[in-house]
Amino acid sequence: MTEEIRFTLDGREVTAEAGETIWQAAKRAGVEIPHLCWLDAPGYRADGNCRACMVEVEGERTLAASCIRKPKDGMNVKTASERAAKARKMVFELLAADQPPQVRHPDPDSKFWKWAHELGVEGSRLPARERFTPDPSHAAIAVNLDACIQCNLCVRACREVQVNDVIGMALRGHEAKPVFDFDDPMGNSTCVACGECVQACPTGALYEKSLMDEQAQTRTVWPDKTVDSVCPYCGVGCQTKVSVKDNKIVQVDGREGPANENRLCVKGRFGFDYIRHPERLTTPLVRREDSPKRGDIQVDPRNPWEVFREATWEEALGRAAGGLRDIRDTHGGGALAGFGSAKGSNEEAYLFQKLVRQGFGTNNVDHCTRLCHASSVAALIEGIGSGGVTAPFTAVEDADCFIVIGARPEQNHPVAATYLKQAAKRGAKVIVIDPRGQELMRHASHPVRFKPGTDVALLNAMLHVIIEEKLYDEQYVQAHASGFEALKEKVAEFSPEAMAPVCGVEADYIREIARTYANAERAIIFWGMGISQHVHGTDNSRCLIALALTTGHVGRPGTGLHPLRGQNNVQGASDAGLIPMVFPDYQSVEDPDVRRRYEDAWGQPLDPNRGLTVVEIMDAIHEGEIRGMYILGENPAMSDPDQTHARAALAKLDHLVVQDIFLTETAWHADVVLPASAHAEKLGTYTNTNRQVQLGRPAVSPPGEARQDWELICEIARRIGLDWRYSGVPEVYEEMRALMPSLANIPWSRIEREGSVTYPADDEDEPGREILFGEGFPTKDGRGRIVPADLLPPDELPDADYPMVLTTGRLLEHWHTGAMTRRAGTLNDLEPEPVACMHPRDIERLGATAGESIRVETRRGAIDLTLRADRDVSAGMVFIPFCYGEAPANVLTNPQLDPFGKIPEFKFCAARVSRVPQAQAAE
Ligand code: SF4
Ligand code: SF4
Numbered sequence: 067m068t069e070e071i072r073f074t075l076d077g078r079e080v081t082a083e084a085g086e087t088i089w090q091a092a093k094r095a096g097v098e099i100p101h102l103c104w105l106d107a108p109g110y111r112a113d114g115n116c117r118a119c120m121v122e123v124e125g126e127r128t129l130a131a132s133c134i135r136k137p138k139d140g141m142n143v144k145t146a147s148e149r150a151a152k153a154r155k156m157v158f159e160l161l162a163a164d165q166p167p168q169v170r171h172p173d174p175d176s177k178f179w180k181w182a183h184e185l186g187v188e189g190s191r192l193p194a195r196e197r198f199t200p201d202p203s204h205a206a207i208a209v210n211l212d213a214c215i216q217c218n219l220c221v222r223a224c225r226e227v228q229v230n231d232v233i234g235m236a237l238r239g240h241e242a243k244p245v246f247d248f249d250d251p252m253g254n255s256t257c258v259a260c261g262e263c264v265q266a267c268p269t270g271a272l273y274e275k276s277l278m279d280e281q282a283q284t285r286t287v288w289p290d291k292t293v294d295s296v297c298p299y300c301g302v303g304c305q306t307k308v309s310v311k312d313n314k315i316v317q318v319d320g321r322e323g324p325a326n327e328n329r330l331c332v333k334g335r336f337g338f339d340y341i342r343h344p345e346r347l348t349t350p351l352v353r354r355e356d357s358p359k360r361g362d363i364q365v366d367p368r369n370p371w372e373v374f375r376e377a378t379w380e381e382a383l384g385r386a387a388g389g390l391r392d393i394r395d396t397h398g399g400g401a402l403a404g405f406g407s408a409k410g411s412n413e414e415a416y417l418f419q420k421l422v423r424q425g426f427g428t429n430n431v432d433h434c435t436r437l438c439h440a441s442s443v444a445a446l447i448e449g450i451g452s453g454g455v456t457a458p459f460t461a462v463e464d465a466d467c468f469i470v471i472g473a474r475p476e477q478n479h480p481v482a483a484t485y486l487k488q489a490a491k492r493g494a495k496v497i498v499i500d501p502r503g504q505e506l507m508r509h510a511s512h513p514v515r516f517k518p519g520t521d522v523a524l525l526n527a528m529l530h531v532i533i534e535e536k537l538y539d540e541q542y543v544q545a546h547a548s549g550f551e552a553l554k555e556k557v558a559e560f561s562p563e564a565m566a567p568v569c570g571v572e573a574d575y576i577r578e579i580a581r582t583y584a585n586a587e588r589a590i591i592f593w594g595m596g597i598s599q600h601v602h603g604t605d606n607s608r609c610l611i612a613l614a615l616t617t618g619h620v621g622r623p624g625t626g627l628h629p630l631r632g633q634n635n636v637q638g639a640s641d642a643g644l645i646p647m648v649f650p651d652y653q654s655v656e657d658p659d660v661r662r663r664y665e666d667a668w669g670q671p672l673d674p675n676r677g678l679t680v681v682e683i684m685d686a687i688h689e690g691e692i693r694g695m696y697i698l699g700e701n702p703a704m705s706d707p708d709q710t711h712a713r714a715a716l717a718k719l720d721h722l723v724v725q726d727i728f729l730t731e732t733a734w735h736a737d738v739v740l741p742a743s744a745h746a747e748k749l750g751t752y753t754n755t756n757r758q759v760q761l762g763r764p765a766v767s768p769p770g771e772a773r774q775d776w777e778l779i780c781e782i783a784r785r786i787g788l789d790w791r792y793s794g795v796p797e798v799y800e801e802m803r804a805l806m807p808s809l810a811n812i813p814w815s816r817i818e819r820e821g822s823v824t825y826p827a828d829d830e831d832e833p834g835r836e837i838l839f840g841e842g843f844p845t846k847d848g849r850g851r852i853v854p855a856d857l858l859p860p861d862e863l864p865d866a867d868y869p870m871v872l873t874t875g876r877l878l879e880h881w882h883t884g885a886m887t888r889r890a891g892t893l894n895d896l897e898p899e900p901v902a903c904m905h906p907r908d909i910e911r912l913g914a915t916a917g918e919s920i921r922v923e924t925r926r927g928a929i930d931l932t933l934r935a936d937r938d939v940s941a942g943m944v945f946i947p948f949c950y951g952e953a954p955a956n957v958l959t960n961p962q963l964d965p966f967g968k969i970p971e972f973k974f975c976a977a978r979v980s981r982v983p984q985a986q987a988a989e
């Protein structure tokens with residue numbers, strides 16, 4: 067039972083819950099006490115250093131800081147006594163003495179000035195101390211320590227909330243000041259620009275440059291409105307507060323969403339200006355008759371007029387739909403295909419797959435999930451009957467151990483990473499397994515670097531230990547799992563001693579990590595594309611599922627399986643049916659009962675055969691089977707493996723319609739380009755990696771003639787003969803929901819009201835279920851299926867000609883193919899040029915120096931990039947981010963597919979590296 071404390075506050079009897087401070091209890095009672103060094107937000111502890119919150123406690127000689135003082139039964143607290151009010155006013159006056167005058171203040175509307183005015187303090191009678199020099203070195207954040215009150219909030223924000231450990235408080239007393247690393251200029255420090263300190267700072271000493279004058283010293287911009295929305299980048303799904311001035315986004319802050327509790331990363335906070343980039347598409351374009359398609363074409367998005375001409379909407383839509391309709395009517399629906407987008411909303415994804423299935427008459431519809439977690443989903447559906455996560459990443463708060471394998475959350479899911487780092491600080495055992503080193507290993511009890519491509523060897527060896535040493539949960543296995551005996555037989559041959567030379571991890575260490583995971587009370591596994599993007603990606607995931615099922619680490623708080631989903635809506639787009647084998651909610655297109663339901667709902671017969679996947683569609687174009695495509699918000703010319711092959715395929719199409727916000731590399735090959743809406747311009751729902759369905763609201767209107775994506779899909783649908791009439795996004799959502807059991811009890815009105823609802827929800831009044839499968843699995847027999855995996859080497863091993871291993875991935879600052887982040891000013895300033903990362907020893911062996919130009923070649927092509935030294939990259943390996951259009955990593959990658967998930971092997975191929983002669987590099 068929660069203990070309640072009764073005390074008197076300004077003459078009223080009030081109650082405090084156990085652990086609450088006077089300040090918190092007063093707030094609940096409707097009394098807000100001034101405060102500066104206390105931030106009433108999740109993750110912040112009170113520090114009690116500024117004395118702005120002093121109150122009088124009857125019978126006590128000194129005043130008490132209400133932000134740290136806890137009430138006791140019978141205590142009599144006066145917040146507004148003359149003594150308390152006078153003391154608080156004096157505190158503000160003292161602090162104001164060192165502030166720049168309000169007219170020249172970094173933020174004249176800061177929390178500091180708000181409270182100062184409330185207390186009647188307009189300035190100070192006291193002499194000011196010496197001024198600090200402004201530090202404008204960071205691309206997005208201005209540092210004006212003139213306005214600093216040494217409240218220490220930025221230090222707690224950086225170290226305790228985001229766990230980045232960059233800011234510290236240096237010197238003492240009057241001299242004290244926040245510093246970055248060793249008192250470096252912020253722009254030269256290891257700051258990752260999450261901006262948590264900016265959001266926390268009560269004075270504006272740390273402030274967004276986007277709201278300030280050119281010198282970054284005084285605020286000049288005040289928004290007209292603020293809109294609650296959700297971040298457009300990764301699958302974490304941080305909720306945002308978007309501030310707008312003159313139809314332009316000027317600031318983004320974090321909101322208290324279930325996945326971020328006010329936190330953001332650099333992309334969500336500072337990557338907002340791409341939507342007003344001069345290259346934004348604002349009018350429909352059609353290809354000029356005299357511009358034939360070529361796979362090696364380069365189009366300047368600022369001057370596309372040699373290839374395209376402007377068109378009216380009527381002409382563009384007529385041509386777009388006409389071309390698709392003609393191919394369907396002449397060659398059949400199987401000659402068409404569509405790529406939808408994991409960046410669009412659920413409603414757009416639903417409409418798009420419906421258009422392809424109902425309007426084109428084929429299941430050839432896919433999206434980039436194929437390129438990120440298709441193998442994980444294949445293994446999860448096979449193993450536990452569901453493709454979603456069994457627990458949110460925030461469940462790590464209850465775990466005493468967790469594994470992160472093949473994932474770099476600090477770069478790709480930065481806000482999720484903050485929860486993992488907090489759990490590590492709390493004392494959870496952390497096993498980080500990756501061929502490349504990473505920051506998270508600093509927090510790991512068990513960092514594990516292993517040879518790339520040998521995941522099954524390592525994981526099977528762990529399973530071997532768990533079975534040999536009887537560390538498995540016999541009761542759980544008996545009640546909830548099948549396939550244990552087959553696993554036992556398979557992993558018998560995978561002893562740690564036998565696998566150590568294969569995976570490069572010592573046998574004793576393999577035993578130790580296996581014991582650590584299996585013996586934990588509650589353990590959870592997170593994985594990323596280092597697991598899934600292999601020809602053995604499904605096998606890798608099968609091993610992880612086997613680990614969870616043998617140890618019973620699933621279905622309870624602090625346990626589970628969590629593939630960290632990449633794009634902001636890759637979970638939702640998959641749920642909504644942008645997959646060639648399944649209708650919405652993963653219902654097989656080959657199941658006659660399921661199909662009948664969709665045929666009844668959509669009023670016509672549907673294709674009974676599974677469609678082609680992303681890479682298969684490219685091959686089918688080369689073979690002349692696919693002749694026309696509609697691509698919405700995806701960029702396969704950059705994201706597909708073996709790019710030369712992919713671009714040649716796009717160029718070969720008789721008809722290509724691209725709907726996007728920029729003239730992407732894919733759009734270069736289009737017949738018709740439809741200018742669409744950016745995330746911040748539209749209404750819709752998005753489902754994050756935690757299965758939380760969240761509402762994105764429009765903050766600004768689309769530029770020029772650009773239109774809403776859902777309307778454009780409907781325009782195409784009507785023009786190819788479908789009678790689609792939707793009144794708006796909510797109606798689309800409700801139609802989709804009627805076909806998706808997972809969204810039962812989550813009507814549009816509920817999402818609008820609550821902003822975020824986890825599915826499944828058992829009742830409209832009940833919160834959704836975060837932890838799934840405590841009572842068994844949604845499989846035919848209710849049991850989880852353990853599927854043993856065998857060793858399968860990567861498709862293309864290094865040899866004498868190509869002696870290195872190439873691996874690809876993302877950077878913190880750039881998202882996916884870079885279409886948005888390369889056009890976001892701050893993000894591009896932070897990471898402006900294509901780089902290839904190698905271990906310093908390999909660089910030395912090459913006779914090169916970091917910063918020079920190098921050529922990376924594979925059997926599929928070559929690109930030139932700037933060499934960067936990185937000790938995290940193993941010897942013998944080269945890492946290239948795939949976001950750079952001028953040096954596209956996917957020219958190099960291997961399109962070989964995992965046989966189950968049909969995902970290409972982006973994470974491993976043979977490569978060679980050479981220096982580029984200087985004269986050539988300068989050209
Ligand atoms: S910079 Fe801001 S948050 Fe940091 S100590 Fe100074 S006033 Fe406090
Ligand atoms: S963690 Fe992901 S969702 Fe959150 S702000 Fe960063 S990019 Fe956006």
Ligand code: FES
Pocket residue numbers: 100101102103104113114115116117118119120131132133134
């Ligand atoms: S807000 Fe309580 S001491 Fe600063």
